[in-house]
Amino acid sequence: MTRTATRPAGSRASADRLARLLNLVPYLLARPGIExxxxxxxxxxxERQLREDLELLWVCGLPGYGPGDLIDMAFDGDRVTITYDAGIDRPLRLTPDEALALVVALRMLVETPGVANREAVERALAxxxxxxGDLVGAPVAVQLAGDTERAETLRATVERGRALRITYYTAARDETTERTIDPLRMLSVGGRAYVEAWCRRAEAVRMxxxxxxxAVTELDEPAVVPPQARAHDLTGGVFRPAPDLPLIxxxxGRGERWITEYYPCERVEAGEGDRWLVSLRVTDLGWARRFVLGLGPEVTVVAxxxxxxxxxxxAVAALDAYASPAPASPEPAPAP
Structure with missing residues (x-):
């Protein structure tokens, strides 16, 4: 993979810890009483990290997770011994349903944009x-939400490391622009596929x-990402409220309270009756206008x-348009 497949440090740390935990029980079983x-x-x-790993292992085990299902260990001073391994020393045997579920999960992982070490996942899947055996032929198709033919084309182009010329619709401003971008990575957020790239028009990293x-055209030139470009931390979602964005x-009313769960709000206060006052940052007032008009009559703009x-x-212009009678259709000309 190219640099577009690099993972955040947090993801690497989690993956490293998972691998360490999977190896830790067999390691300790072979060395009872090790310091x-x-x-x-x-x-x-x-030593601190190892002790934290051992504390985590203590609450891991077989489904049921009762005292007799969890991994157990004994400490003698600074020595540790595994006293119950929860069956981790036995070869894994999958039921047909478990094997099919694992196959489906790995197929989905392969289709996820931005996955690092795709080749390793494909080898494990194979x-x-x-x-x-015969389960491979089961009628199961895996496709992520938002994973269209366009997303697949973009993914292949990003992996080849080429610059792109795109025609892009920006919903926040309700406009279409031409841009040349240098892709960093493909990823999936909230069931939608995105390409994160250095935008030469904006001179910044954009999603x-x-x-x-x-429309997308693959250019002959390689993607060249400036040294100052950094991939965004998307743990909180694609939209990142900033203090310099407009605050509305x-x-x-009660029917619009879903806003507080779907959008990052800076303030939510109870008002009169069942009304709430909600403050949130928006990309611009044009988007906010369309957003409010689509909510219905139980929403009032305070600021x-x-x-x-x-x-x-x-709203007045829309009502005037409805009030104006439609132009009369011309009468057909009389037959000769």
Whole structure:
């Protein structure tokens, strides 16, 4: 994979810890009574990290998770011994349903944009499919939400490391623009496929939704990402509220409370009756105007005044359009 497949440090740390935990029980079973300092040296971690791993292992085990199902161990000073391994020393035997579930999960992982070490996942999938036998032919198709033909084309282009020229629709401003981008990675967030790239037009890293890219052309030149470009931390979602973005305040009814769960809000306060006051950051007031108009009559703009006026003006224009009679259709000419 190219640099576009690099994982965040947190993801690498989690993957490293998972691998260490999977190896830790067999390691300790083969060395009963080993000193924690010696084990930490063999595993290449600090004593503190090893103790944290052992505490985590203590609450791991077989489904049911009662006292007789969890991994257990005994400490004698600075020495540790596994006293119950929860069956981790036995070869894994999958039932047909478990094997099929694992095959489906790995197929989905292969289709996920931005997955690092795709080749390793494909090798593991091939081995399990070979062991599963006839289950491989089960009528199961895996496709992620938002994973369209356009997303697949983008994924292949990103992996080749080429620059792209795209025609992109920006919903926040309701406009279509031409851009040349240098992709960093493909990823899936909230069931939608995105390409994260250095945008030469904006001179910054931007996220582009695959289903809003109306046209894409792969250029002959390689993607060149400036040294200052950094991939975004998307643990909180694609939209990242910033203090310099417009802050709007709405008075909402019970039917619109879903807003507080779907959008990052800075303030939510109970108002009169069942009304709530909700404040949130938006990309611009144009998007906010369309957002409010789509919510219905139980929403009132409290601030800013500019947004309230925009909503009022567009609502009045819409009502005027409905009030105006449609032009009469011309009568057909008489037959000769």
């Amino acid at each position: 924690i300092a010696e084990a930490a040296g063999d595993l290449g971690v600090s 081995k399990i499919e070979n062991a599963a 582009f939704r695959a289903d809003r890219i109306d 305040t709405l008075r909402i 800013p005044a500019e947004l309230a006026e925009q909503v009022r003006a567009q």
